[in-house]
Amino acid sequence: MNKTLRVLIVEDSENDALLLVRKLRQGGYEPVFERVSSPDAMNAALDRQEWDIVIADYVMPRFSGFEALILHNEKGIDIPFIIVTGKISEENAVEIMKAGAHDYIMKSNLSRLVPAIERELRDAQVRRAHNRLVNDLTAATKQWKNTFDSITDFVSVNDKDFRFVKVNKALSDLLGMKPDDLVGKHCYELLHGLDHPDPDCPHIDALRSGKTVTKETYNPKLKRHLTITVSPVIDEKGGLEGTVHYIKDITKRRMAEEALRKSERGLKEAQRVAQLGNWQFDLINNGLTWSDEIYEIFGLKSGQFKGTYEAFLNMVHPEDREFVDRSYKNSVINNTAYDIVHRIVRPDGEIRYVHEKCEDIKDETGKRIRSIGTIQDITERKNLESRLIDLHKMKALDQITRAIAHDFNNILAALTGYGTLLKMKRGKDDAIAWHVNQILALTDQAAGLTQSLFSFGKNQIFTPKQENLNEIIRKTEKLILMLVGKEIELKLKFTDKDLFVTADKGRLEQVMINLVTNARDAMPGGGLLTIETSLVKICNDLSRPHCVGKPGKYALVSVKDTGTGMDEETREKIFELFLGAREIGNGIGLGLSIANEIIRQHNGFIDVSSEHGKGTTIDIYLPLVEQAVEEGAVASVGEPIGGTETILVAEDQANVRKSIKTVLEEFGYGVIEAVDGKDALEKFSRNRDRVQLVLLDVVMPGKNGKQAFAEIKKIRPDTKALFLSGYSLDDLHEKGIYEEGIKLLQKPVSPQDLLRKIREVLVS
Incomplete structure (x- = not known):
């Protein structure tokens, strides 16, 4: 069957035009053509419809090919514009090619x-793609x-010589410059008013x-308290x-902290004798x-304390001992109050x-005769303060990353659509196919990164499928190496056996990252981290506290470290949120709790063995899935169905909407x-009898997808309906x-x- 070709023929001779049409039919095309022979007629034809190619005679009585x-x-x-001529000089041929003609053909060599x-x-299709x-880029x-400019904190990129390379709007507004x-x-000149870099x-x-x-x-010049985070930029x-x-401007926070400290001093003075x-x-x-x-706080029985200043100092943490001694002696020498926080070792x-x-x-002469004071155990408060600060940081970071990930998902959606269509149109053996495959592979990696951002501490749609556990871990090796240092x-x-499990790959990767992070924190001085997979068969009733599966074959992943280990009391509480036994600064106690919940969702369980000072496993x-689905079977079922x-497509992002429209029309919709x-x-109201499916973005300005569909059902x-969203399930x-159920x-x-999903919804 000949391929349709829309041809605009600029030719004064009808016979010559028909000769060209005949040649095209002989070449496998079915021309849909129009012959014009004047500028006005050609201009009107170009405005009236789209053409695949223009073929023009070079010499005509009233209108030339040039x-x-x-x-x-x-x-x-x-x-594409092609000149057809019976005769042309070499000089004229060069002139028309320089003017933009794509080729010229001699009538004697059609x-x-x-x-x-x-x-x-082909070249035109490549140019358009x-x-x-x-x-899109x-x-x-x-x-x-x-x-970058929407970030309210001050952000800049600087070169090695302290020069600004990029500056966001917030920082430029602060400095009063574009x-x-x-x-x-x-x-250092603009931010600090210095003529040289500060050594610190x-x-x-x-x-x-x-x-x-x-x-x-x-910063004295800006009169602000600042938190400055500087990260190195690595070149290729x-x-x-x-x-x-x-x-980050923390002036208000510091003022609030100072006000809080003053308030606490007043309150504690009132409770001094409590x-x-x-x-x-x-x-x-x-x-x-x-x-x-105080005996209770220090873990001593009454009478165990020797009652000397030296005995007290011996119970102060070695790293704080000099500070405590100096603070007390300075208060004696300077006749000032003594108000400090320090650690003790029970x-x-x-x-x-x-x-x-x-x-x-x-005494009455002004001579110091004794010191009196109070000691309050504030360990839990310090732990909670540290965790609360971490939680606030996590929340702020989460909001920023999720907003960026949502917008980036919309861009990736369009790239995926256009890239896949380009791949289909070019064919497997086309010279550009390899490059298209690389673009799609990188787009898929970028999509995985945004899903990782969504998965951090949030609930996603749980999408399990058969996965090879060995491959999941292999693909996280580079990230693990970066995490452990x-x-x-x-x-x-x-x-050596494939371990197929029914799993959500993204969530299992999150579990591995959490466990590896915990293992790293348990080895501050370095050590050995071993990750091992095996196949095991369990025949008992799995009666241990965290075992919720059934007897049978299991894929086992063991994460072993040579770190500090845990005592029995800590092991019993490791799956609790905000584990109190963790040292200040080593996270907020969420990792194992989240990991345990994810594994429970997979009908699995976690077992922990550890001794203090002997590491943790x-x-x-x-x-285990006994019979993995063959890849060929999946592929045959997974062919796109038109x-x-x-279909009514409602999407506020134009690039995403156009890519979806292109895909659907390509497959007949x-x-x-x-x-x-x-x-x-409004458009559904006008086309209520034509529309078989509404495809709605969930979050849109004005009426969102849910509200619009509720009105449509009336x-x-x-x-x-089928809904699309760049947000996570938890955000929605x-x-x-x-x-539930949409x-x-x-x-x-x-x-x-x-x-596939559209077809599934339409036939359901």
């Missing part, structure tokens, strides 16, 4: 016509800049260490080319006495934080576009626009998956 080429160029259209057309059609990708770059005017200026600048530390550096400082060769500065634990030091006889409460080795305060008592040796041991058991139904929920409702209750729950796909979704 004039037709100029008119074609002025239109700014990307349509056998070249069809191959030339085929070549130019390239332009689409360039436009431009849009993504613009979106990145908008996000971003472009700041580029090339030295940061975190930029210097980050470049020297190659690691992220965070410092709190007061692994060298340092500069740093990224993230500066039973917190009081002590008295006789300066004349060097005798120290404690109340019963006889059982437990470390506690205490808040200690004292004042001097003088060079001080820890990593060993991976895989069973965490075993993850997942039910249809002839009419009729498409009605809507730019938001209100537009979707018009036609039997209307079927928080926005109050998700209901059919939902998360962006980016491949054209194949979208078409």
